[in-house]
Amino acid sequence: xxxxxxxxxxxxxxxxxxxxxxxxxxxxxxxxxxxxxxxxxxxxxxxxxxxxxxxxxxxxxxxxxxxxxxxxxxxxxxxxxxxxxxxxxxxxxxxxxxxxxxxxxxxxxxxxxxxxxxxxxxxxxxxxxxxxxxxxxxxxxxxxxxxxxxxxxxxxxxxxxxxxxxxxxxxxxxxxxxxxxxxxxxxxxxxxxxxxxxxxxxxxxxxxxxxxxxxxxxxxxxxxxxxxxxxxxxxxxxxxxxxxxxxxxxxxxxxxxxxxxxxxxxxxxxxxxxxxxxxxxxxxxxxxxxxxxxxxxxxxxxxxxxxxxxxxxxxxxxxxxxxxxxxxxxxxxxxxxxxxxxxxxxxxxxxxx
Numbered sequence: 001x002x003x004x005x006x007x008x009x010x011x012x013x014x015x016x017x018x019x020x021x022x023x024x025x026x027x028x029x030x031x032x033x034x035x036x037x038x039x040x041x042x043x044x045x046x047x048x049x050x051x052x053x054x055x056x057x058x059x060x061x062x063x064x065x066x067x068x069x070x071x072x073x074x075x076x077x078x079x080x081x082x083x084x085x086x087x088x089x090x091x092x093x094x095x096x097x098x099x100x101x102x103x104x105x106x107x108x109x110x111x112x113x114x115x116x117x118x119x120x121x122x123x124x125x126x127x128x129x130x131x132x133x134x135x136x137x138x139x140x141x142x143x144x145x146x147x148x149x150x151x152x153x154x155x156x157x158x159x160x161x162x163x164x165x166x167x168x169x170x171x172x173x174x175x176x177x178x179x180x181x182x183x184x185x186x187x188x189x190x191x192x193x194x195x196x197x198x199x200x201x202x203x204x205x206x207x208x209x210x211x212x213x214x215x216x217x218x219x220x221x222x223x224x225x226x227x228x229x230x231x232x233x234x235x236x237x238x239x240x241x242x243x244x245x246x247x248x249x250x251x252x253x254x255x256x257x258x259x260x261x262x263x264x265x266x267x268x269x270x271x272x273x274x275x276x277x278x279x280x281x282x283x284x285x286x287x288x289x290x291x292x293x294x295x296x297x298x299x300x301x302x303x304x305x306x307x308x309x310x311x312x313x314x315x316x317x318x319x320x321x322x323x324x325x326x327x328x329x330x331x332x333x334x335x336x337x338x339x340x341x342x343x344x345x346x347x348x349x350x351x352x353x
Contacts, residue, residue, distance in 0.1 A: 059084070060073035060074035060077060066352065068089075068108065069087050069112075069352040071110075072087055072111070072173050072174070072175045075126055075173050076124070076171060079132055080114070080171040082171070084112035084113055084173070085115060085201040086112070086200040086351060087110060087112045087352045088193050088197040088349060088350065089349060090111070090190070090233050090349035091104035091232075091233060091236065091346045091348070092104070092233075093188060093230075093236070094229070094301075094311060096241055096298070097298030100243055101241050101244075101255075102232035102236075102241065102242050103241040103242065103345050104232050104347065105184065105268075107341075107343075108189070109190050110175050110193060110352070111174045111190070111194050111196070112174075113197040113201045114171040114201060115170055115202055118168065118169055119136060119168060120134060120136060121137050121157050122169075122170075122171045123135070123172050123173075125149060125173065125174045125175060127149070127174075127179070128150075131147035131149060133146055133147055133150050137157065137158065137161055137166075137167070137169050138158070139158065139162050143155070152222070153172065155221055155222065156194050156221065156222070157194070157198060158221075159218075160199060163217055165199045165202045166198050166201070170202075174190055174194060176190065181270065182268065182270055183268060183300060185226060185229055185300075188225055188226055188233055189229075189349075191218050191222060192214070192230055193349060195209075195217065196214065196349055208351075211234045211235065214234070215227075226301070228244055228302065231244055233348065236347055237254050237347055237348070238258075239256070239257065239261065240254040240257060257345055259345070260344065264313055264315055265314055265315075265319050265342060266312075266343040267311070267313075267319070268310075268311055268312075268341040269282075269285050269286075269289065269309060269340055271285060271336070272308075272337075272338065273335065278308050281335060281338070285310065285326050285329075288322075289322045289325070289326055291325065292318060292326070293315060294313065294314040295315070296313045298310065298311055299311070311343070
């Protein structure tokens with residue numbers, strides 16, 4: 001993934017789906033349609049005229065559409081026997097190292113959805129091709145047993161149904177362009193993509209989902225999640241950071257944050273190897289990057305414990321030197337060379353037409 005660029009790069013070494021992808025600062029990206037998730041034995045609810053009329057219905061066959069969104073549309077149809085009624089993209093998000101300051105990255109997660117009326121949810125993901133599942137949509141009581149990856153999407157679907165979005169059920173397919181190995185949070189963009197896609201297909205045509213309501217719903221059903229990252233996913237703007245107020249009732253505001261406009265680069269540096277070695281390796285990578293000309297570095301998450309990556313801001317002219325310095329240091333010590341991922345400051349989740 002070294003040197004991958006959100007605007008125009010075609011790389012998939014961290015992604016969970018086959019094929020190549022392109023990502024743009026508006027949160028677009030993808031891979032050519034690959035093998036479909038397994039089809040389960042439960043018959044699909046017939047596609048309605050409303051489903052076919054919505055924009056997601058022909059996305060898999062639209063040559064001009066972004067490959068990632070063609071992929072998720074195709075995969076839902078292959079797995080569940082009918083086209084999606086909507087496809088939504090949601091950007092990965094990160095903290096900027098200052099309290100309450102978050103932004104979105106130009107790499108997306110996507111969700112494709114189609115409504116049902118029989119009280120069943122059918123979940124699939126190319127990241128978990130052997131673990132598609134059909135589950136009854138129960139609004140109370142213990143949730144049904146589900147594959148580990150599907151527990152969180154099911155919780156979101158259940159909360160949405162209790163709020164009036166899709167109590168009759170939904171077919172859903174999700175796919176990210178990055179995995180956890182990149183070091184950016186994967187749960188929050190997936191939560192938002194699922195919530196927006198499901199709310200969309202269960203809302204009157206032409207009426208956009210209520211993002212504020214969905215943000216509150218997600219915070220309630222997933223209190224262990226990062227609400228700041230979810231807000232970035234839902235409300236970010238290209239080239240801007242989102243400043244969240246700690247005081248209830250105060251409006252969020254956007255502030256300028258566009259490294260590319262000032263001749264700088266924002267790069268995610270992810271270390272590999274054993275978890276116990278990562279804090280030391282991250283510190284070493286940051287030290288090497290600073291000596292080679294990096295301006296600042298900070299973790300993409302808010303926690304005090306180091307993870308597997310850091311965000312590094314550096315002059316564009318020093319990008320090659322920083323990468324070379326870090327790579328040389330790690331090779332000389334016999335350590336796996338960290339991976340570099342260029343980050344564009346992107347806009348919020350959106351419906352893919």
